[in-house]
Amino acid sequence: MSSSEDHCYRLLTDYANGFMVSQVLFAACELGVFDLLAEAPGPLAVAAVAAGVGASSHAMERLLDACVSLKLLEVEMRGGQAFYGNTEMSRVYLSRVSPTSQCSMLLYMARTTYHCWGHLAQAKGKNQYLRTFGVPAEERFTAIYRGERVQFISVLTAFDLSLFPLVCDLGGGAGALAKQCLCLYPGCHITVFDLPEVVRTAEEHLSLPEEEQIGFQEGDFFKDRLPEADLYILARILHDWADGKCSQLLERVYQSCKPGGGILVIESLLDEDRRGPLLTQLYSLNMLVQTEGQERTPSHYHELLSSAGFRDFQFKKTGVIYDAILARK
Numbered sequence: 386m387s388s389s390e391d392h393c394y395r396l397l398t399d400y401a402n403g404f405m406v407s408q409v410l411f412a413a414c415e416l417g418v419f420d421l422l423a424e425a426p427g428p429l430a431v432a433a434v435a436a437g438v439g440a441s442s443h444a445m446e447r448l449l450d451a452c453v454s455l456k457l458l459e460v461e462m463r464g465g466q467a468f469y470g471n472t473e474m475s476r477v478y479l480s481r482v483s484p485t486s487q488c489s490m491l492l493y494m495a496r497t498t499y500h501c502w503g504h505l506a507q508a509k510g511k512n513q514y515l516r517t518f519g520v521p522a523e524e525r526f527t528a529i530y531r532g533e534r535v536q537f538i539s540v541l542t543a544f545d546l547s548l549f550p551l552v553c554d555l556g557g558g559a560g561a562l563a564k565q566c567l568c569l570y571p572g573c574h575i576t577v578f579d580l581p582e583v584v585r586t587a588e589e590h591l592s593l594p595e596e597e598q599i600g601f602q603e604g605d606f607f608k609d610r611l612p613e614a615d616l617y618i619l620a621r622i623l624h625d626w627a628d629g630k631c632s633q634l635l636e637r638v639y640q641s642c643k644p645g646g647g648i649l650v651i652e653s654l655l656d657e658d659r660r661g662p663l664l665t666q667l668y669s670l671n672m673l674v675q676t677e678g679q680e681r682t683p684s685h686y687h688e689l690l691s692s693a694g695f696r697d698f699q700f701k702k703t704g705v706i707y708d709a710i711l712a713r714k
C-alpha cells in the first residue's frame with residue numbers, strides 16, 4: 386500500500402470507528418465513573434470502580450483503559466496494580482459536582498441524539514425521530530438546560546449589549562443564558578420566555594436563577610404576545626425551524642421590538658460557501674435528524690432578518706462553536 390493509500394485507510398477507519406469513542410464517553414458518564422472518582426479520596430483500582438458503579442470488573446477494566454487513552458482518565462501503577470483518577474477534562478466537564486459539568490447534555494446525546502443519527506440516511510428534516518423516540522420532557526429539559534454555562538460568554542460579549550436595558554430571551558429555557566447576561570451586564574432586566582411546560586418543568590426540576598432582575602414568562606412565541614424589550618435574544622432558536630417559521634417568528638419579534646431596539650441571534654454560522662466549519666455542518670445534519678431546521682450562512686440570516694424589517698445587520702464569528710448576529714429595528 387502506498388503511503389497515501391495508507392493515510393486514506395487510516396482516516397476511513399477513524400471515521401468508521403468514531404462512534405465507539407462517543408460510546409466510551411457516554412457509558413462512563415452513564416455509569417457515574419467520573420462522579421465516583423471525583424468523590425473518592427484518591428485514585429481507585431478497577432475492582433473499586435466496578436463495585437462503586439455496579440458493573441463487572443472484567444468490563445470496567447477495558448472501559449477505564451479506553452478512557453485513559455482518550456485522556457478522560459489518568460492511570461498510575463502501584464505494586465503492579467493500576468489506579469485510575471480523573472483528568473483535568475473530566476474534573477471540569479464530566480463530574481456532576483462541577484459547575485461546568487456537561488454530563489446531562491452527554492446523557493441526552495447518548496439517549497436521543499445518537500439514536501436519531503441512526504436514521505440519518507432516511508432523514509427528511511421533519512422532526513420525525515425525536516417524536517418517535519418520545520423523549521420525556523423532563524429528560525430533554527434537564528439535558529438541554531443544565532451545565533451549559535460555558536458557551537454563552539463569547540456571544541454575549543461579541544457586541545456591546547449594555548445599550549439594551551430591557552432584554553427578552555425567547556426560548557430561554559431555564560435561564561442559563563439570562564444568568565450569564567446579567568453577570569456581564571448587571572444593569573439589565575431579562576424576561577425568559579418559553580413554553581408553559583418548559584417553564585413549569587424548570588421550576589419543578591431545576592434551581593432557577595434567583596436574581597430579581599430575571600423573570601420568567603410562559604407562552605408560545607408563534608402565538609402569544611411577546612414581552613416588551615429593547616433587545617430580543619434568540620439563542621439556538623432559528624436553527625430549529627424551516628425558513629417560513631423563522632420569518633413568522635422574526636416578523637413577530639420586529640413588531641414587538643421598540644424602535645432602535647435590537648435582536649441578537651446566537652447560532653453556529655456556516656461559511657458562505659457552505660464548505661465548513663465541519664462542526665457546523667454536522668450540527669446542520671443534527672437539525673435534519675431532530676428538527677425541521679438547519680444551520681445557515683450569515684447571508685441567509687441577513688435575508689431572513691431584513692425581510693422581517695431589521696437593519697444594521699452585523700455578525701461576529703467568535704472562533705468557538707456559537708456565533709453572534711446583531712440587527713436593529
Ligand SMILES: C[S@@+](CC[C@H](N)C(=O)[O-])C[C@H]1O[C@@H](n2cnc3c(N)ncnc32)[C@H](O)[C@@H]1O
Nearest residue numbers: 556557558579580583604605606607620621622
Ligand atoms: C434548542 S432550545 C434553545 C434553548 C436556549 N435558548 C439555549 O440556547 O440554551 C429551543 C428552545 O425554544 C423553546 N421553544 C420551542 N418552541 C417554542 C415556542 N413555540 N414558544 C416558546 N418557546 C419555544 C424550547 O422550549 C427550548 O427552550
